[in-house]
Amino acid sequence: MELPNAYEDLSSEMEVDAFRRLFPLRYFERHLTESIRPDARPLRKARDTTIALGAVASADGSALAKIGSTTMLAAIKMEVMTPSLESPDEGCIAIDFHMPPICSPNVRPGRPAEAAPVLSKQLSDTITSSSMINLKELSLVSGKAAWIAYLDIYCLDADGALFDAALLSAAAAFSHLQIPVVSLDSDGKIVIMSEEQKEKISETKPDNKEKRKLTLSTIPFSLTCILYKSYILADPTAEEESIMETLVTVVLDSSGQLVSLYKPGGSVLIYTSAVQVNLLFPPYIVMALEICRDLYHSCRCCFVIFDINIHA
């Protein structure tokens, strides 16, 4: 992967690893001019993505998502709550993103990572605004009881594009979620039904006979890109993220809506006005969207393998 050096800078006298550590930016620039990245990927290629469903036996729904070596474990536990007065027929979702100290050398115990609450907020915003989940489906007894889905996402290995992996694992966990069969007991509490009870009730309440799945109307997919000079690098690793600071995250859902375009600071994103289209045309964004669509198709394949219904 190392190219012979023809330039007169230090790189010709230095070991590659030392050069990489001392002059990370120049190391990357040298790669970029050859249109290749240090991990041998072309600039606009995302890393291999895999999803495994049902990784946690103690949860009602769970999924393990990997993008390259970035690993996310998402698990959903269902609990019962009293719905709020404003929306008596709606359940709710509580999303928390955790970065335990095992995931990265930068996280120490007792000092939670700065990124964790921000990512948590971003994830719940995205999942709420994508209308992936119909909260009415989480209702149990109108005004009395509804499900609250606790979604906890743990980052097991942090190697860049954390949001993408977290969102993927969250969507997969919801698709795996099976809502337990419950009944209202005499104290007004919700209890899990045992096998014999199920048989007894099956005639009277046919809708509550077996474990239920949520209908996911749309599924959001995201792609993070690094913008550096005129280069776009899709799906950055942690090393790339630390060296080149301008990140853009685009979230699309399966119906093609733009759920989020997130670019906190960084260098100015230039767009050329294409007069003939009568639209302001940011080529960066359009390209990011295209890559995102590709990624979406490959993820969709994953979902098809696991037989998950997507209503696109």
Added chain:
Amino acid sequence: MEIDRADGRTPNQLRPLSCSRNILHRAHGSASWSQGDTKVLAAVYGPKAGTKKNENPEKACIEVIWKPKTGQIGKPEREFEMILKRTLQSICILTVNPNTTASIIVQVVYDDGALLPCAINAACAALVDAGIPMKHLAVAICCGVAETGYVLLDPTKLEEQKMKAFAYLVFPNSILSVLPEVSSPAKGEPVEHGIITSVTHGAMSVEDYFLCLERGRAASAKLSDFLRSLQSQFSGNSSKAG
């Protein structure tokens, strides 16, 4: 195509702006910024010696502390802090004062919609007041997209709740007055057409987003002029524009 806004504004009209600088004595720089009833106070301390965690031998460090009007700081505030920090980092020239930290404290006085853009504008004015070296100014704006696809600029809290989606956009202020004709990276594209920060909430179509960009950019020119007029008043007294 007419939509009625509660305060009788046109969709592209901003609320009255006002800004006063140098209002706190102990801070190195301060500013209060209000857009209609939304008001934010920002104070800048620094550049001062860096704390152990933030110290960087090559660059100055920026830290942002968000103080909500009431109550504890939660996840939304942490997100605001991060967005503000990243935005300000990209407009300040960090290499002038390496190994230092500039703290920006943002106090929300009243939230009536478009809070984050208002805070970004306030922080920007406070940084100027503190004399922190900057590449250019930034102007922030909130665009709301209604169910029917209309774009409203600078929505109030009430309007925000009715929107299906909104976008917070930060544009660079024109730098033409400082350096005429800078070598811009893309073919003759003026820098003020770019975006520094974009944060969106809610789902919208891609076209809606571009519409937001277009409207936001048009309105940002007015904000830019206002900021610029502020700079020319070296007295540092309060000024008003409408």
Added chain:
Amino acid sequence: MATKPGTTSTTYSPIDPTHKTKPSIFTDSDWVRPDSRGFHQCRPAFFRTGAVNSASGSAYAEFGNTKVIVSVFGPRESKKAMMYSDIGRLNCNISYTTFATPVRGQGSDNKEFSSMLHKALEGAIILESFPKTTVDVFALVLESGGSDLPVVISCASLALADAGIMMYDLVTSVSVSYLGKNLLIDPILEEESCQDGSLMIACMPSRYEVTQLTVTGELSAPNLSEAMQLCLDACAKLAQIMRSCLKEAASAAEE
């Protein structure tokens, strides 16, 4: 808004009423274990090194439903407040995920287990080989299925080996629960919840040395020695599995 994190206190997990009563089988003379193992039979153990790429060394262990990941970082700079030290420092932490236990927990650190992990490993690591610096051993229990601490200890020593930290020997750990007269090796969560007492050994099998021994509850002297022997034998077997896992990883790296 869909997310209302503030409402946690008022929610509850629906419990299965049939599970409330403790199974009485444990007191009978001829009962079988819930997973139909023999009393002196361990669960099948699965280990894999290199689970976390961003760590210097890591390992994943799975014993039935008990699943843990351990990452090792370092040797790296000690905290600034630390005094100079001729020998290296070991820093251990164990935390649980919120979904590790059947009822959703807080996912907080387990201080007691952290210090026990520290004590179990300290004796096996050649601390002189990394003066002034710190090695961090962080564990996350993904799912708790009983015998959590012994699994974490074994997994941590494997992660240390993966990180190339010098050790006298691998540390393996096994626990035994006693229920009445019966000794149950490698107990699962249900068995632990109704045990009369337990014994846990962490040892270096090749050197036949014990790094940690904890006993809780009442135990007669003959039973104690029987339990210890049971654990030591199981530890030796566990060490073989871990060794073959390391060998596999090494030969895979060579190729």
